[in-house]
Amino acid sequence: MNFLRLGLWLSLLILSGPIQANQGIRVLLPSAEAHFRFAGVYAAYKLGWYQKAHLQVELIHQADVHPVQEVVAARVDFSFMDTRLLWYRLHNKPVVALASIFQRSPYILLGLQHAEKDLALRLQQGHSLPLATDLYPLELALILRQANLLQTLRLEKLQATYQPLSTPGWQALISQQTQVISAWISDAPYRLLQHDAQAQIWQPPALDTPLYADTLFTSERFLQRSPQAVQAFREVTLQGWRYAVANPEQVIDWLLQDAPFLVQRSREHLRYEAQHLIPLMQLGWHEVGETQAKYWAQIAREYQSLGWIQDKNLQALQGFVFSQQTDVEQQIWVRLRPWIFASALGGFLLLLLLLYVLQANYRLRCEMRRRRDVEEALRQQAQSDSLTGIYNRGFFLERCRHQLQAWREQAPKDRLGVLVMVDLDHFKAINDQYGHPVGDEVIKKVAHQLQHALQPPELVGRLGGEEFGLLLSVKNLDEAVRWLHAQQYQLKTDPLQLEGQSITISFSAGMVAVQAQSLANLLKSADDALYQAKRHGRDRVEIFSG
Ligand SMILES: Nc1nc2c(ncn2[C@@H]2O[C@H](COP(=O)(O)OP(=O)(O)OP(=O)(O)O)[C@@H](O)[C@H]2O)c(=O)[nH]1
Structure with a gap:
């Protein structure tokens, strides 16, 4: 760390002071599809690590609200979202990606045995594809493209097929209300197994690069206001994930005992979730929570190739991914900015005052010189x-x-x-x-x-x-x-x-x-x-x- 960096960090410390004792943090855990996806948060919460970091964390479980809207409206400070987070960012929602928990996507299409033909047929005939999402996740588009369905289906058509399910997708599938559903790999297949239903799974194509899912995010405003809290929350949450990966049974115990939001999850079910979600973290290839701007840029290009975003949207990529140092430096700049402007203004006013004093002084000297000259002339007159x-x-x-x-x-x-x-x-x-x-x-x-x-x-x-x-x-x-x-x-x-x-x-x-x-x-x-x-x-x- 060079002296400049050190100076900036010190400035931040001096300007922001110590983290406020027990800063209130509201975290929205939005999903009904999986519970182990919050294992990191929950482990850190149960182990009291947030408290130790002076963060008074409140976990809010609500499946029927929109995470981006909640965070942007500052009703909560943090939440999680799949690749759609970038789509919102590119459409003027000031969200910042802090850490991507899964490097591969848990999204799948799930159909009953021999549903492949039905899938193509249904989509081509304009039948609805029941998806519990307001924006088609990129992963599903990639699956459909792989199945050569995107060539015949435009986005508009995809959106037209959106039909929220009143019952959970897996139930709709078993009761043959629908042939195909979108689902998380950690949930619906387990349900089908429980009902001895044979399922066919379509996964997103294996890409060379990560397809970030379940990204921890906050708003630009909150990051600007509380950079240290953001950093601390991120660090502690990822620490919680390291613990959860090493001790899944312990976390499952806690989830079963304490989690107020648990609905109909058995130990076996949670184990199934852990077994299918932890591999998506791709540990050994990626750090826990790794999220890189270049891969988000690639995801943006995928959006572009699907025609979901325009070139002009891409500008918003800048600053989307939280980078510890640059963001902290930016925060320092944000914090310093009022001081710098105030100092500049003060300096300018001081300069004006100085100029005024100098001018007044100059005038006074001129006046004194003039009077001296007059006096001298009068004296000369009186004497000579x-x-x-x-x-x-x-x-x-x-x-x-x-x-x-x-x-x-x-x-x-x-x-x-x-x-x-x-x-x-x-x-x-x-x-x-x-x-x-x-x-x-x-x-x-x-x-x-x-x-x-x-x-x-x-x-x-x-x-x-x-x-x-x-x-x-x-x-x-x-x-x-x-x-x-x-x-x-x-x-x-x-x-x-x-x-x-x-x-x-x-x-x-x-x-x-x-x-x-x-x-x-x-x-x-x-x-x-x-x-x-x-x-x-x-x-x-x-x-x-x-
Ligand atoms: N040009 C000029 N003349 C002056 C001034 N002050 C006095 N006088 C003249 O000086 C003259 C003095 O003359 P007098 O006092 O008679 O003396 P004088 O002609 O020098 O003769 P002596 O002193 O006896 O040699 C007067 O004619 C005054 O008008 C002055 O400031 N300028």
């Missing part, structure tokens, strides 16, 4: 000058205050803070000469140049109009002056080029060294120095001298 993009006056002063506090708390080593105010020279003239938009470009150029020349924690901001504030971090004031001169020089050597015109820019700057003064004082001092620079002719840098 709309024309140049550098800090606006308010934010520049706030950052200056912050930086001055930091320097106050921890004075930078060998560094000097310097506050500078820069104002473009004669800017009004530029506006006047080139227009306001060009003036804007000039302001932007200066702002960007100054910004790119700085290193953190140095700051630049536009204080208003064409005026800028700077907070430098230098070694000393000379370095600050040199840095400003360099900026002035760069503006002169790299003038703004617009519409073919070169616009030279200069600025004046005033600065003050940061010590302990307040920001307001520093601004005032730098502004004073700037004023000095303007007064001294512009394009200059002045240091506040106090």
Whole structure:
């Protein structure tokens, strides 16, 4: 057994749990023709083997009901039937063959001595053939075919000849109501013997392959619902048959003592039954209860050759024969199917939920990103000058205050803070000469140049109009002056080029060294120095001298 099989079996065990204690099982024993045919069931029943297998078996003996109808209608769970079982299966009755007790058929035609001619004559003349069956058993058709009677008789005719007997067939025969009857080999010949009547027996032709008779069967529905019970019932019944074959006398004792359904059966009669039925099991050639799909297929072909079934009926052969493993696997699949579908559905819903959550999450992230962007834009707006993009006056002063506090708390080593105010020279003239938009470009150029020349924690901001504030971090004031001169020089050597015109820019700057003064004082001092620079002719840098 491979791991997959083992897994499936374990799954079945887990899913189905232990067999329910004393599962109720109803078994229909339908025959009036023979009693020893139920020897296996009866032995297992009497020996308490069904109980041991947790099966609470109820044996129902009723000869006037139809086994297939009873099983399909779920009035009983198991019953027995001859080869007609396949005919019903091929005509949409969902029955499953579990085990064939007899490998050869007990059906015979029985006639009084010299009845052969009468038989042919009666059938050809359209006289009835009294058969206690609603569907002509295949075996009888085979007997008639062998006797060359089927060539002249069509099925319809055979069915037309069907005439249920009011008295048992053997009685009808002895009283010469009829010349020929159908019978079981284990019953009517014994009755005739008892009445010293000479009988002629026609048996089905000896075929190479089994002609299954008395097949234990159940319904597909019951098999699906209780696969373990089916399997257990089958096993125990076949075990009962092994016992019955080995101990027929014991079983006969039980049948005589206890069987509630026994009617007019003597020990001798039951022995006769056992002697004629056990050989039909063909032990030594076949296992007890052996039933094979390929031989059923052959029986189906016989039906076909008789014109009793169409090609389309043959599809129903699939799944007719119970095979322990495949059926158990099918049952596992049947049991697993709702779980698999539920899991798939659950998985699908989970996937939908996951997609929904992912989508909601994505939307949330987008929304958060959008808000962050808006906030950032608002922050930028609040902090920066709309024309140049550098800090606006308010934010520049706030950052200056912050930086001055930091320097106050921890004075930078060998560094000097310097506050500078820069104002473009004669800017009004530029506006006047080139227009306001060009003036804007000039302001932007200066702002960007100054910004790119700085290193953190140095700051630049536009204080208003064409005026800028700077907070430098230098070694000393000379370095600050040199840095400003360099900026002035760069503006002169790299003038703004617009519409073919070169616009030279200069600025004046005033600065003050940061010590302990307040920001307001520093601004005032730098502004004073700037004023000095303007007064001294512009394009200059002045240091506040106090
Ligand atoms: N294009 C432009 N002009 C501005 C802006 N803000 C202020 N101005 C102009 O800048 C000019 C400043 O002129 P003033 O304060 O007289 O100074 P000035 O012409 O630079 O002369 P000095 O500073 O004395 O050298 C004014 O004409 C303002 O209109 C601006 O954002 N864009």
